Structure formats: structure tokens, C-alpha cells
Amino acid sequence: MATAADRVNGETGLVKGLGLLDATTLVMGSMIGSGIFIVPADIARQVGSPGLLILVWVVTAALTLTAALSYGELAAALPRAGGQYVYLREAFGPLSGFLYGWTSFLVIQTGTIAAVGVAFAKFLGVFFPVISTRNRLMPGLDTQQLAAIAVIVLLSWVNTRGIRTGAAVQNVFTFAKTAALLGLIAFGFLLGRNEAALHANLGDFWGNAGWGWESVRLVGVAMVGALFSSDAWNNVTFTAGEVRNPRRNLPLSLGLGVVLVSALYLASNLAYLNVLPLDAIQRAPEDRVGTAAASAMFGPVGVQLMAAAIVIATFGCLNGLILAGARVYYAMALDGLFFRRAASLDPRRHTPVVSLGMQCVWSVLLTLTGTYSDLLDYVIFAVLLFYILTIAGIFVLRRSRPDLERPYRAAGYPFLPAAYIAAAGLIEVLLLLYKPSYTWPGLIIVMLGIPVYYVWRRREKHS
Numbered sequence: 001m002a003t004a005a006d007r008v009n010g011e012t013g014l015v016k017g018l019g020l021l022d023a024t025t026l027v028m029g030s031m032i033g034s035g036i037f038i039v040p041a042d043i044a045r046q047v048g049s050p051g052l053l054i055l056v057w058v059v060t061a062a063l064t065l066t067a068a069l070s071y072g073e074l075a076a077a078l079p080r081a082g083g084q085y086v087y088l089r090e091a092f093g094p095l096s097g098f099l100y101g102w103t104s105f106l107v108i109q110t111g112t113i114a115a116v117g118v119a120f121a122k123f124l125g126v127f128f129p130v131i132s133t134r135n136r137l138m139p140g141l142d143t144q145q146l147a148a149i150a151v152i153v154l155l156s157w158v159n160t161r162g163i164r165t166g167a168a169v170q171n172v173f174t175f176a177k178t179a180a181l182l183g184l185i186a187f188g189f190l191l192g193r194n195e196a197a198l199h200a201n202l203g204d205f206w207g208n209a210g211w212g213w214e215s216v217r218l219v220g221v222a223m224v225g226a227l228f229s230s231d232a233w234n235n236v237t238f239t240a241g242e243v244r245n246p247r248r249n250l251p252l253s254l255g256l257g258v259v260l261v262s263a264l265y266l267a268s269n270l271a272y273l274n275v276l277p278l279d280a281i282q283r284a285p286e287d288r289v290g291t292a293a294a295s296a297m298f299g300p301v302g303v304q305l306m307a308a309a310i311v312i313a314t315f316g317c318l319n320g321l322i323l324a325g326a327r328v329y330y331a332m333a334l335d336g337l338f339f340r341r342a343a344s345l346d347p348r349r350h351t352p353v354v355s356l357g358m359q360c361v362w363s364v365l366l367t368l369t370g371t372y373s374d375l376l377d378y379v380i381f382a383v384l385l386f387y388i389l390t391i392a393g394i395f396v397l398r399r400s401r402p403d404l405e406r407p408y409r410a411a412g413y414p415f416l417p418a419a420y421i422a423a424a425g426l427i428e429v430l431l432l433l434y435k436p437s438y439t440w441p442g443l444i445i446v447m448l449g450i451p452v453y454y455v456w457r458r459r460e461k462h463s
Contacts, residue, residue: 014081014241015350017163020249022171026236027068027257029174030320032181034310035229035288036265040242040272044281045398046222048208050201050273053281056219057269059423060226061262068258068418069411070231070391072251075237076408077397079246082331083237084390091393091400094337095453099138101332102449107379109325110359112232113152113318114366120314121147126307149364151318156360159323162349163242166323180309181264184290188271192297200277205432220430224380224438227427230265231383232317233258235324242327251408326355336460337453378441379433385446388424391417 018026044053074087085104088099104110125131135143158167196222209215236253240246242251268290274280275293284292290310294302330352333343342355394410395415410417432439 013345013350015163016244018167018243022167023236023243023249023253024257025171025174026320027233027253028261029170029316030232030235031261032177032313033116033317034314035096036268037310038287039225039229040269040289041281041284041287042225043222047218050278051206053270056222056226057266060223060230064230065258066416067387070417072254072408073394073410075250076247077404077406079240081241081327083240084234085328085331087390091396092202098337098453099446099449101328103382103446104328110363112365113363115124116314116318117148117152121152123307123310138196145367152363155322155354157320160351160353160356169319177313177316185267185271187297188275189214192275194275197277201273220427221434238324238327247407326352326359330355334381381439382442382446388421391420
């Protein structure tokens with residue numbers, strides 16, 4: 001429920017309940033999931049050298065920060081619920097906004113919720129062995145899926161209790177998982193120093209790096225995992241209608257959150273290289289690099305320590321995704337581009353309860369089908385495409401709406417936003433050339449939204 005400190009927006013009915021700290025922990029908490037503990041193994045296999053492994057994370061950090069600082073201008077100028085959906089709608093028209101929202105509901109947000117929920121359940125199974133894919137309850141349902149569904153439903157319900165309740169959960173778990181990552185990094189440098197690993201890694205630091213097109217190709221294609229692990233920083237923009245002083249706090253939270261998480265990710269990879277030789281990172285069982293590093297430092301107990309860290313990380317990440325995602329469908333419903341009931345707010349707590357419920361149901365269904373992982377692979381290309389379009393929207397709105405109030409302007413405009421578009425565009429080309437199975441299915445999912453959009457508009461006109 002709204003408190004005296006939380007002003008209810010008379011236009012939207014949403015509660016202005018998020019301060020700068022809340023917004024920053026939402027950025028960080030949505031970004032940090034299980035990826036940083038797992039994806040370095042696949043990246044290391046693709047690039048084949050410690051130097052290129054670190055370079056992938058450095059370039060990812062630079063791109064993500066550039067995008068976040070660019071989004072800051074849009075967030076400050078258009079501080080409305082729905083965030084990226086609103087920016088695309090304002091810059092390119094309702095169809096582009098709808099296609100983003102359609103893909104977000106169908107796969108991006110809900111598929112990520114399903115994947116993170118399953119990751120949570122998988123590592124929870126380290127402590128409760130009954131939670132396992134081997135324990136079938138009925139055809140199509142095992143105890144791991146049940147645990148994932150239970151946490152998705154629980155956190156969806158928690159977020160119907162009010163924005164402050166969801167933010168409190170986010171703050172607690174973001175602080176906890178940040179502390180866990182800092183602990184892994186500190187122990188990796190202070191306790192886990194491995195002379196053999198350092199000799200192997202530093203002795204061939206730039207091995208396999210030819211400084212030509214082949215290295216560009218390797219880094220560009222390998223960045224898929226790093227970009228996905230660094231994704232969801234934009235989720236805070238979805239909650240813009242509930243952020244106090246959004247014209248200041250949204251750009252600040254985007255910059256602070258991305259800088260802090262990028263620094264943690266880079267330090268984590270350096271810690272891995274301090275503890276494990278590159279070939280051990282590449283061959284980490286089930287790609288669990290964090291667990292391999294913890295085991296090297298603490299022995300068998302390291303497995304449980306890392307499982308606990310991932311359980312905390314995925315729980316907080318899941319809460320942030322659920323809290324923020326529902327605001328996109330709420331904004332779409334207000335525009336008549338989603339089920340009308342999704343625009344309903346709880347009269348006492350001012351939360352989009354129906355939108356939260358719809359998101360929960362579809363995420364649960366994706367969890368049951370087990371297709372979320374494939375779907376997320378397919379839409380990586382589309383996710384990056386929407387980022388490119390949104391940042392291009394800065395240029396469009398500067399020309400079409402020069403009088404729009406812009407209390408914050410994109411850092412380095414026009415050079416840095418243009419550099420992001422060029423770099424992200426190059427990654428898209430590389431994915432088209434070298435990972436076509438990751439691109440065309442995602443584009444088809446997006447394109448299927450075009451006829452749906454026109455059907456929806458026609459239905460709204462005749463209703």
C-alpha cells in the first residue's frame with residue numbers, strides 16, 4: 001500500500017515508490033543471475049585464449065554502458081511505465097513498440113523468467129536432492145520444474161503486494177548476491193592464487209589472437225553469452241512510472257548499476273584465471289566455472305558454497321524480471337495493444353496484478369514445455385536488434401521532437417550512440433553469417449507479430 005512518502009500518480013494510479021537505491025538494485029539484480037558463473041566456459045572454448053576471454057567481457061562492458069547511458073536520455077525525457085516499449089513507440093510508431101512488447105511477452109521476458117526459475121531449482125537441488133529432473137511426478141512434470149514453477153508463482157504473488165514489497169525483496173537479494181560475488185573475487189585473488197594457472201594463462205595470454213578478421217569474428221560471436229549475462233539492465237525503465245524523480249534517478253541508476261555489475265563481471269573472470277588454467281575453465285563440468293573455482297579453493301564444500309551463491313543470485317534476478325516485465329504489458333494494454341484487463345491495477349496496492357498474473361501463467365507454461373532455452377537462443381539476435389532500434393530512436397526524436405524536455409542527454413552524442421549501433425550491427429552481421437540458427441527463428445518470431453498487430457488494431461476499432 002502507498003505510504004505518505006510514496007506519492008500516487010493521479011494520471012496512471014501507480015505509486016511513486018522507488019528511489020535511487022531501489023532503481024539501482026533493480027538494474028544490478030536483474031543483470032546478475034547464473035550466467036557469470038557458467039558462460040565463461042563456453043566463451044573460453046570459442047576464443048581459445050585468456051586475453052580474448054577478458055577482451056570479450058571488456059567489449060561487452062563498453063557496449064552495455066554505452067547503451068545504458070544512451071537509454072538515460074530516453075528514460076529522463078519519457079519517464080513512463082513501459083520504458084523501452086514507450087521509446088520505440090514514440091520514435092518509430094506503435095507497430096515497433098508492439099513488436100518489442102509482443103516478443104518480450106512471448107519469449108524475451110517470460111522465457112528468461114522460465115530459464116532463471118529452472119536455474120534456481122537446479123542449484124536448490126544441491127541442498128535438496130529430491131529436486132531433480134529424475135524425480136517425475138507425472139508425465140511432463142518433474143520436481144525441478146515444480147520447484148521452478150513454485151518460485152515463479154511465489155515471486156509473482158509477492159509483487160502483487162505493492163511496489164515497496166517487491167523493491168524490498170530486490171534490495172535484500174541484490175546486496176546478498178553482490179556480497180557473494182565480491183567474496184568469490186576476494187577469495188579468488190587472496191586464497192585461490194594458483195601459480196601453475198597463472199604461468200599457463202599469462203604465458204599464453206594472447207594465444208589464438210591474430211589481430212585480424214579472425215579475432216574480430218571470434219570475439220563478436222563469443223559475445224552472445226556475455227551480452228546475455230549482462231542483459232536486463234533496461235528493465236528499470238519499465239518501472240519508470242513508479243520511480244521518484246525519474247528524470248534524475250533513472251539515468252543515474254542505469255549508469256551506476258551497469259558500471260558496478262560490469263566491474264564485478266570483469267573481476268570475476270580475472271579471479272577465474274587466477275585460480276584455474278584456461279583449459280580447466282574450458283572443461284569445467286557442465287560449464288560451472290564458478291563451482292570449479294570454488295572447489296579448487298575450498299574442496300567439496302566449495303560446491304555447496306557456489307550453489308548457495310547461485311540460488312541467491314537467481315532468486316533476486318527472478319524477482320527483478322517479474323517486477324519489471326509486467327509493466328510493459330500494462331503499458332501496452334493502456335494503448336489498446338494487449339488484453340484490456342492487463343491495464344487493471346489493484347485499487348489498494350496500485351500494482352498491475354492482472355499483467356503480473358498473465359506473465360506468470362505464460363512463464364509457467366514455458367517452464368513446463370522446456371522450450372525456453374531454445375527460444376532464448378533464437379531471440380538473442382532480436383534482443384540486440386531492439387537495442388539498436390531504441391538507440392537509433394535518440395537520433396530520430398532529436399529531429400522529430402526537438403522541444404522535448406531532456407534533463408539528461410546521452411553521453412558522447414552523437415559519437416558513442418553511433419558507435420554502439422555500428423558495433424552491435426557488426427555483431428548482428430556476424431551472427432547472421434556464423435550462427436544462422438540463432439537468427440532466423442528469432443526474426444520469424446518478431447515478424448509473426450505484424451499480422452497480430454493489425455488484427456489487434458482492427459479488433460480495438462470495432463469494439
